[in-house]
Amino acid sequence: MTATMTPETLFDTLKDVRLGGTTCLYPIDKCAELTPLINDINRLKKEKNAVILVHSYVSPEIVYGVADFVGDSYGLAKDAMSTDADVIVFVAVKFMGETAKILNPDKEVLIPSELNGCTLADSLSGDDVRRLREEHPNHTFVCYINTTADVKAECDVCVTSSNVNDIIQKIPNDKIYFLPDKLMGRNLIEEMKRRGVDKEIKLWHGTCYVHEEYDPDTVQYLRDAHPGLQVLSHPECSPGVLHLSDYVGSTSQLLNYMQENAPETVLMLTECGITSRLQVEMPHIKFVGSCSMCRYMKSNTLEDIRRVLDAPREQDTIRIDEETRRRALTCIEAMFEYVEGR
Ligand code: 13P
Numbered sequence: 117m118t119a120t121m122t123p124e125t126l127f128d129t130l131k132d133v134r135l136g137g138t139t140c141l142y143p144i145d146k147c148a149e150l151t152p153l154i155n156d157i158n159r160l161k162k163e164k165n166a167v168i169l170v171h172s173y174v175s176p177e178i179v180y181g182v183a184d185f186v187g188d189s190y191g192l193a194k195d196a197m198s199t200d201a202d203v204i205v206f207v208a209v210k211f212m213g214e215t216a217k218i219l220n221p222d223k224e225v226l227i228p229s230e231l232n233g234c235t236l237a238d239s240l241s242g243d244d245v246r247r248l249r250e251e252h253p254n255h256t257f258v259c260y261i262n263t264t265a266d267v268k269a270e271c272d273v274c275v276t277s278s279n280v281n282d283i284i285q286k287i288p289n290d291k292i293y294f295l296p297d298k299l300m301g302r303n304l305i306e307e308m309k310r311r312g313v314d315k316e317i318k319l320w321h322g323t324c325y326v327h328e329e330y331d332p333d334t335v336q337y338l339r340d341a342h343p344g345l346q347v348l349s350h351p352e353c354s355p356g357v358l359h360l361s362d363y364v365g366s367t368s369q370l371l372n373y374m375q376e377n378a379p380e381t382v383l384m385l386t387e388c389g390i391t392s393r394l395q396v397e398m399p400h401i402k403f404v405g406s407c408s409m410c411r412y413m414k415s416n417t418l419e420d421i422r423r424v425l426d427a428p429r430e431q432d433t434i435r436i437d438e439e440t441r442r443r444a445l446t447c448i449e450a451m452f453e454y455v456e457g458r
């Protein structure tokens with residue numbers, strides 16, 4: 117994103133973003149307000165040799181205005197490893213920025229969001245895992261990437277929503293402790309049964325408030341009301357919701373499915389960022405129902421991105437002590453080894 121942006125080019129990109137309503141959320145006057153900020157950020161980015169990594173759940177003006185990489189948690193962790201920029205601005209939630217820092221100890225990693233955690237990551241601390249490990253010394257501890265560096269430092273393998281089932285299947289231990297998402301954990305247990313994999317899987321009690329909100333009765337009602345409806349969901353939704361879904365996947369897997377299958381009418385059971393990306397990239401799709409917003413992801417603003425690039429404060433910078441970083445790195449590298457055999 118290097119060329120100067122005009123209100124007209126921004127409007128042309130975002131004119132179909134309506135989410136559940138009929139009104140365009142980016143009229144030309146709003147685009148005119150946003151473009152000076154976008155152009156400032158893109159100038160500062162060059163001056164500071166910075167790269168901006170953005171999760172798909174973040175607001176569209178950030179995704180389409182200033183992002184160098186947009187993706188899911190797995191893709192962004194890989195992108196963080198591939199950059200030769202001096203500064204990484206990680207526009208998502210703090211623990212995803214921590215993963216970038218764990219992988220890039222010599223780079224400055226900045227986070228614009230003022231909110232530090234999320235309902236899922238906040239449900240579990242490194243002390244909790246230490247205690248559980250004493251109680252369950254024979255289990256392999258597997259943590260979802262949506263955890264803090266302290267938690268990763270205490271676990272054996274990290275997973276994301278794009279690889280959780282395959283990694284758990286491959287782990288050479290039939291006793292697994294999966295943390296912290298209990299709904300994803302229940303889905304994992306069902307998937308292992310489906311695959312004929314016999315493992316004892318213990319779960320923690322965390323949930324993502326965005327995905328927990330969807331309920332099977334509403335999904336069934338919308339299915340009955342819209343024959344031919346395709347239901348797509350994220351594995352942080354409940355098992356009842358997944359049973360009624362045509363496809364289940366990570367953020368990027370959902371987008372790929374849409375690109376490959378081009379369904380006409382869709383119910384997206386994930387954060388609204390995916391719906392807005394589809395409204396921009398596949399504007400002919402009809403969406404039914406509404407989507408849920410993640411207040412943590414949506415707390416990132418263009419103003420805060422400009423501030424961290426221009427004059428970062430101590431609290432905008434990710435710092436992890438070296439011992440924790442090294443142990444958390446082992447946990448993340450174990451994931452890469454399972455996925456890519458590196
Ligand atoms: P992804 O792994 O699909 O990026 O999900 C991240 C997330 O926060 C889901 O709630």
Ligand code: SF4
Nearest residue numbers: 234235236324326410
């Ligand atoms: Fe956390 Fe859920 Fe928001 Fe993802 S969508 S950051 S898991 S609250």
